[in-house]
Amino acid sequence: MAEGNHSTVIEFILAGLTDKPELQLPLFLLFLGIYVLTVLGNLGMITLIGLSSHLQTPMYYLLSSLSFIDLCQSTVITPKMLVNFVTEKNTISYAACMTQLYFFIVFAIAECHMLAAMAYDRYVAICNPLLYNVSMSNPVCSGLLVGVYSMGLIGSTAHTACMLRVVFCKTIINHYLCDLFPLLELSCSSTFINEVVVMCLSAFNIFAPVLSIFSSYILIIASILRIRSTEGRAKAFSTCSSHILAVALFFGSLAFIYLKPSSVSSLNHGKVSSVFYTIIVPMLNPLIYSLRNKDVKIALNKLLDRHSLPWKRVFCFGKKL
Structure with missing residues (x-):
């Protein structure tokens, strides 16, 4: 261990999610499947938004960035977790542990503020549609993304620096x-x-985004209630309920772990809560925010038709012969 770390520990042992041998293989297969779906869903969403000119708008730039955060968050955690299911003694070096801690916090904080940025985008689109191109211009959108990642880097640097002492x-x-x-x-x-x-940084990085999201949705719901079409209101409320569900899962599990003193916190329950925002939510986000979106479905169908067109021509040419 380097002298500056003032620690005699050179490696740690990760206890894992469970110590029951009969659950190791089923959990390995379960989380391997979740990780594959997470990678495919988020990487597919990033690729689709990048290739489709129809989706080159601030809303989908934010969605793409959320998918990037979820993909990175899952990759920081899940591979090491899977190793723990198939090895008797899962060790991690001090340096690797601090590195995992750093990037885990970066993407966790970034997701908090990204969800708030997305709520603001929806507020502008629904409540001030005539000013949307001004309020969510490319410079504004870029500024939001810079702010999101800056908050993650600043918060993670502070936490990790304190941990090193x-x-x-x-x-x-x-x-x-x-x-x-x-x-x-x-x-x-x-x-x-x-x-x-x-306590201070967690309170800020949880309460500030939650307050922003809550305020945005109050204004959004008030605007939706003024819609005369029953079908339009039902569709809008359905979209909001999906978003709120994902936000509740993410922030609820974060609050359960980080907003109460460690002396009264159950680490075993904390592990279960961590599964929601580190593994389950990154898998669900592409579905909740994107795959249920009509524009995304249209863009996906266009992309599939474009790539399948040569095969269609060959097939039709063969039929004509």
Whole structure:
């Protein structure tokens, strides 16, 4: 261990999601399938938005960025988790653990603020449609994305820097990834500063986006209620309910873990809650935000028709002969 880390620990052992041998293989297959769907769904969405001129709008730029965040978040966590299911002793070096912690926090915070940016985009589109091109111009959209990733980088740097000063005297992390509270449980030095930083930054990075989303949806719902068409209102409410469900899953599991003191937090329950926002939500987001979207379906059909056209011509030519 480098002298500057002030720690005698050179590697940790990840306890994983469960210690029951009979569940290892079923869980491995389950999470492998989820990871494959996550990669295909999010990578497919990024590719579709990039290739379709029909989707070159601020709304879909944000969707593409959300898919990128989900893809990276899942990739930071799931492969190491899968290894834990097929090995008896899953070790991770100190440097690798701190690296995983850093990028895990970057993308977790970025997703919080990305969801808020998407809610703002929908607020402008529904409540101020005539000003949409001005309020969500390319510079504004780019500024939102820069702000989202900057918040992730700043928050993660602060958390990781505080973690590097901690002296560890235990090596078994009661989790499937290197997370803040499970690592602090291994400390034999004071963690007061770490806990204050966690509470302050977590409160800001959860409450600020939630307040923004909540305010946006109050205005959106008020605008929807003024729609005279019953069918139009039902369709709009359906879209909002899907978004709110995903937001509730993501922020609810985050709040359960990070917005209460570690002394009363159950790490075993925390692991289960972490599964929702680290693994399940990244898989569901392409479906919730994109695949149920009519424009995305149209763009996908056009893309498939474009690539299948040569085969159609060959088939028709063969029939004519």
